[in-house]
Amino acid sequence: MKLNDHILLWNHVFIQVLDVRHKKMGKEEELRSYRLPASAFLFTLRGSARVRLDDSIHRVERFHVLHGGKGMCLSVITDDVLEYYIILYKATLALTCRKEIAQLLEKENPFQNQYAFAPHYPLPLYDKVKLLEQEWRKASGLGKLHVKVLFQQFVYELLQQLYRQGIEPLKPDLVVQAVAYIREYSSRSMTLESIAEELQCSTGHLSRLFKNKMHTSPIHYLGQVRIDRAAQLLMETDATLQEIAEIVGYLDAHSLSRSFKKYKGLSPVRFKNERQHHVRKQDQDMPQKMLTYALQQTSSTRYTDIDYQYQYNVEGDLFMHGRVKITAMMIMLCLSLMLGACSAPANTNGSSQSEANSTTTASNGDGQATVQAKTRTVSTLKGDVEVPANPKRVASDQYMGHLLKLGIIPVGVRSFMLNEAWIDKSGYPKEKLVGIKDLGEFPMNLEKLTVLQPDLIIGSIEKNIDSYQKVGTTVFLPYWEGESTPGPLDKFRRISEIFGKEKEAEQWITEYENKVAEARKKIDGIVKDGETVSIVQVANKSVYVLAAEGGNYGSPTIYQMLKLPPTKKALHMKEGFENISLEVLPEYTGDHIFVYGSEDDGANQVLNSELWKGLPAVKKGQVYMYGSFSEKGDEFVMEDPYSLELQLDTIVNILLAHKK
Template sequence: MNWEEYIQIWDTSWIQLADIRQHVIRRQRKQQHLLPASSFIFVVQGQGTIWLDGVRHPLERFFILHAGKGSTIKLEAGHEDVTYYYILYRGSIHTKASKAILKAYHINNPFQLQYACKPHAPVVLYRHMESMYEEWNRRQIKERFQAKIQFYQFVHTLVDQLQLQGVAPKDTDVVEQIVQYIHQRYHEPISLESMAEVWNYSIQHLSKQFKRRTGRSPIEYVIQTRIAKAKELLIQTDATVQEIAINVGYSDVFYFTRLFKKQVGSTPIQYKNKAKTGLVVSDSPWQEFLSSMGKNTSACYIDYDNHYRIKGEGDTLMLQGTKKTIGVTLMLVLTLLLAACGNGNTSSNNHPLAESTQNTPSNQAIEQTGLRKIATVMGDVNVPANPERVVVDWDLGPVLAVGVTPVGASNTQLEYSQFLKPFLDETVQDIGAEGSISFEKVVELAPDIIITWNKDAYSNYSKIAPTVVFDTSQYATIQEEITAMGEILDREEEAKQFVADFEKRKIAAREKIKNAIARDATISIVDYITVDKFLMVIGDMGERGGRAAYDILGMKPTPKVQSEIIDKEMSRVEVSWETVNDYVGDYVIILTVKDKKPPKLPATWTSLDAVKNNRIIEIDMEKYFAADSYSSLLQAEDIADKISKLVSTK
């Protein structure tokens, strides 16, 4: 970055002064700062030593240093006292800036650049600094505005001098930039694809560099940052778990709770209770994130954001267990790249084994290479015959239904598809959570074929292996879904067997209900445990048992559920407690969450006929989160059993 570009970015950015202080370090004493924002340090008296992220600089009169948020500054006075000014500010680019400036900002954020020097004409800078400090500490709006004006003059004068002296800023490396990007946007959707696009790197390169430096993938770091912030909010505020989940980037409070427990070892409520009693300990499979990021520090100026700072210490130890898999990954990526170069064509699915649409091989040629051509929503794709190594990021149930155990699946499905657990074994590898799949992990698994629901991820997946977008909206029935998966995975016979068995089991489950309740009885599915101040009513699509109850079991919804949810093709709606009588039927299925007490229910609920007559069927959210075809069948059988038992006990 040149200084002219630097000033252009400042000119198109929003700047906020956070604090201006004057510090004195007594001789032979030390101070340390873990910067909560971008900062200038301007020494006006004394000598000593200063370390910026471990890099040593001589500290002398009129020495100026700039560093970004999260940097560690250590100062040590020599044989005389050291006096310095300390400016903290925050800067962010305006979204309406030109594309060139936005690109320059994302490549080299000027508010994160590091530079240090002794200017040739420091007295002018000192006058700006002294005026700025005096105006700021009068603490009046007008004077603070004047301080901001002085701050701009200080920066302009400094850049002029640095440009004349030929001082070049030290570019923050990509990993540090990603860390800062995550800290600023942890509450927003973050994916490897979006980060790779910002820095114009391939996903594989970006992930490799980040993991080499930190010992973890970018998405793992996102998750840990969010969990660390959630811990802070749990301890320091009375925010509800749902409010905290949304604040740290998770719209589904149930998913957030499960993820929190996996990372920390306890639920958010359990963690909060432990904190109140002083019993919070590092009981997580991960090292306690806050302490590990800020260990061995004694900051003079600190906020919780900066505990997320990654240090280089311990990188070798963290990477010891990853050398083998990194080697395998690199070998596989190299193989794919060589194959792609040798192919000479851009394929229809970006995979080196697939031909371009302009040079489509004959069916005989495909058979000779062990490939099959199948039609998908993304066009024709050449896939292996009888694939053995399958990776699936969502539709785990249909894959298992045709007799295939995948080598990798998303942990969203592994954790929440509880009814499928008996059909899985420990060999299935976790490829990351839905929305933050680890592409490097997928590469390591060397799949024969990838099954995804996500059209946006298709391009990246297809660079690794033949990829099929499995769009369930294309199939009218569960039977069609399973038949399609059988064709994709070359398991047509297994698919036929499952479909035949499905029909028998569906009829048996419906007979159980038919013998237990009246044919015209209505049923509703509701959730008041994962939401606040209202009732969630479930339709016939999506998770939470809707597909199982209405589609497979053929149960009758109330007229309001039919017209307001099912007919409008909505998965669920949120209704006020005053209107629950319009939605709740003769029987009601209620979702529960382990270890979570239901809210105090109003009279409009307790006065319902279904509630007063105990026509309530409770189902576990953990088991009913998934909505795939196989899980839905197992859920339907479970509901039928529960209704049968409910009636038989009366």
Template sequence: MNHEIAEILIWDSVNIKVLDVRRREVNREEELNSYVLPTSGFIFTTGRVQLSLDDVPYETNRFSIFHGRKDTRLSILAGDDTIEYFIVLYRSGTQRSERVVQSPNESETNPFRKTYGFTPENPIFYLELLRRMHTRWQTGEPLDRFYVKGAFYQLVYEIYEVITSKKLGALQPDIVLMCQSYMKNHYLEVISIKTLADNLNISYSQLIRNFKKKTGQSPQEYLTGIKIESACDYLGKTNIPMKDIANSCGFYDEYHFSNLFKKHMGISPTKYRKKVTSTMKDTSIADKRDSSYNEEGYKNLINLTYEKGEITMKRKMKQHAAFAAALSLVLLMGGCSAPAGETNSQRETSVQQEQENNAEADTAETKVVETLKGDVEVPLNPQRIVIGFFQGDLLKLGIKPVGSSFNDDAVFEGELSDVTVVDPWGLDAEQVMSLEPDLIIWNNPDEYDTLSKIAPTVVMDYYSMTVDERVTFLGELVGRKERAETALKEFHDKVEAGIKTISDNGLQNETVILLENQAAGSLRAFGDNYGRGGELIYQYLGLKAPQRIIDEVIRVPETNFIDISYEALPQYSADFIFSDERIVELEDNTVWKSLQAVKEDRLIQTNSGMFWFSDITSMNAQLDFILENLLAAAK
């Protein structure tokens, strides 16, 4: 026996008493806020409505029917100028017959304990029936009350006819409203948009898309707006120091708070406080205690008692504070347990249906890539990338990141002057989150768990990959495969031309050493895979390193450089020396001046910033520098 038949048998075998038929017209200035159903009941709404049952929000655009069990918390907010709703309360009594077949799980088939909602195909029938029921109920006459009881059974019959025919338009919880409610109640915490999406069984890209469609903002912009509004309240009504306001409103620090505040409000927090307090001379800290900031308000609420406290009048609030029901931490972060009478399978089926409805759109906008941390779903065409190192590769692919590791003295420093610098060695999760990335590319697997809660994160072992492997991977990752192929072809053509130039000038058998001046008494010599031009000079152009460098660095696994004392320098002698700016400190060093390359003026001083990087943009610039200066020094 299926659940619907079992429920119908229960309805048929149990005495039902109608307790009340209520009708209200409310506008945008009113709401039914957290009304607790005293017993089971049906709720009927007309027009555009935001409604929540036990803090699970729904949004409907036409006539809708809901059922709530006893103690269900109900909130209704009008989306149109005026909406009409009915509440029909009833109580189930004793069983009249033995026809009911008990289910192994009675809660699954008890219709009085279930919570559900749907949109009927014929709303006029329900609306007219409910209006007649309400009119008759108001008289209090026995005959009219008897009419209402009969009409109630007709109502239940019509509802189950729709349910059993499978023609109902089942209402799904509004994912965006759920996220908004959670943010309003937990904005002081570190909120991961990626984790919210995961716990709601919705893809990250789908959540971002739905959120922007509904609110015109990204989730991170919306969250920042809540924090800014809270900060405005503190600035205008208290004398609390900026640092404490920053901490109290969920900002990383005072600097982060000040930057975001100015970005959103157009003026600094200090100027805002002066401007507001100049018109609020009587504001005090006591006022702040009496009207502390919380989700309802920043609070333009006027609590008036009306009809047993059911209706709360309120002034118009900002759009993002319109829906007042708070989603519990357990619901969002603890697995979304079903309410009594609703099985996990029913909730999973509901979510699965929503996912299937969006599957085609999702397929077109995301893909799965294999990474060091397993398969990761990423946007097909990411727009806001944060990358740690190798930002020059992205630039060559035509993508400017919103955040990257340092760019000091890089050939692309000017191009990325307005890009936020993130610390690749001291991760600031709040800073990364504030950039609202839709993709993070990182090299430290230990930070994956933190970053993946912010946005889809791809961990790459940059330094074990060749230029071709890395640029090809990045091109496929960000949807720029053809540009990656073009960039690599141009690079290799340039290398081939460089090899020919070296050969034409008889330099193919010359040796080159790469040095950096360190602390007094030593120099650092690099191999062929740690920047400083090593990849280009040794691997691509084919120039040779001194034999000691080959034996002690290049051929030694996981060794990228060695430190050499001044006294040992002659043992690493080379025809050409490439070194950083600090090499001038050795001008008076006797051993240094004795080196053949120094005596023959074959010392090439590089820009350490340019040569620190080994992305394809930097390597193209380095290749030009190497060839130009090598030929000049050889003359």
């Protein structure tokens, strides 16, 4: 920054000196991670120390000056007795300043800059700062006025020496500072405005820099940090959702559950059940794994959805052996593709069309030539994507049931997909699933995904899409939009559009709707005119009420397909559910209550309570128990066509059993 610009900004700000201190630190004493509450000067008198400002380390001795901005992290480790002054100040731009001044401050902001140097003429600075500290301690009105004058004189002398010695101030990395601040204080109430204020910058400037470097917004990143911490606590403790919510920064369990689904793609309870099932399965397979390691001397890595880092097994060098094999396979794959491209026939028609617009020629039954496109354009929330017209090798982290119903057998899916409850109950031929590879949990394992050479990848969580795109053509199709889920039939239609199989989808939807119409006739009269229906989910000692729209766990089947009338509360939920306390449950229940998870852990605490037993629907016996999370869930967990068919049969049979 030019000296004239530096001086210009000092002349257009209001300076408030916040504190002046004269400090001494003993030999080998430490000051760890002190976050500067304001811009600060540090002026050393004697001694030596290692001083760290954020990521910059400085060796200081007598008569050194350091400057850091608000929010920077200061650490000091002394080698000898260290004596120093510290001045904390705040600079505020005058409201009447010109627009170009404000723009210059946004771009440069010397009050946040970092620098450290040994002035050639330290004694004039010492005289100013010593007198400054003495006047500060007097705390009189006239003394405070003198403090401002002395501080300006100190700054004037310092700037002169700074630029004479050619010291170039270091602009702080706002993104690094923001990340550190968010991670350290994620449990606090935090807004974009409060983060920007802490870092002495505008919200727009911070947002632009953060998105360019982190590919997400500061508030979205804050949510990721909180949810990762919540996921860790879910797996490591038996704390309730309310307890976890309070410790990670959410107001209540409902807010935590809502955000958890947004970031992880599934509810906290289901996340915990899936992970526990995965751990139990690993434990059961351990003897076989140990035998494999002993015979083959290989090891594997696990790609986590928490820190995006490979977690290494304890076998040490054995991992390198496995990694070399994977790398070699990837290199061979790339060489094969390059050789294939080189050996392909050249384009002799002079066309400049790209592969995305290329076509192939086939003949119809009359021997006439027809044109078939090799690719098609699919519109997604992340823009248009060119996909193969007839993909042969599809990988997906959701939607396996949807794909199978369309006649598409994926080459790889997320672990949970291979153990979905509907597979056993629907009678789907298991031999057709044998070749589908297990690609782990969210996000799918990138190395395994690369080896499969997919020509199309479907991802349901936005933060994973960039990683998938490095492997192959990827379509982003969120399972959750905001905090609720689109209707199950709409989900099926959206999947079919990716593959150009809208006709097949509509054919099944028509058949399904006919079954629904027959089912409504069978249960007619069980829920009488004027009566309402509510759906309660009990899990881990918590109570959830499902919404009439945007819910799951059977909510679409009960409300939207069978047209059972919801309560007013269910109609006016902004999200797909509400997490409530047991005390207010009577306000949410209707004349008939469906209960999901009645046999799961913690359900008895709710169902055996006096409040529950006193509900009118319970007294009349108009309660319908269904579903269970269990180890791999049930047909109500997913909303693919197979699950919907099973859900319809289950709900209808339960209602008919009560009718008898």
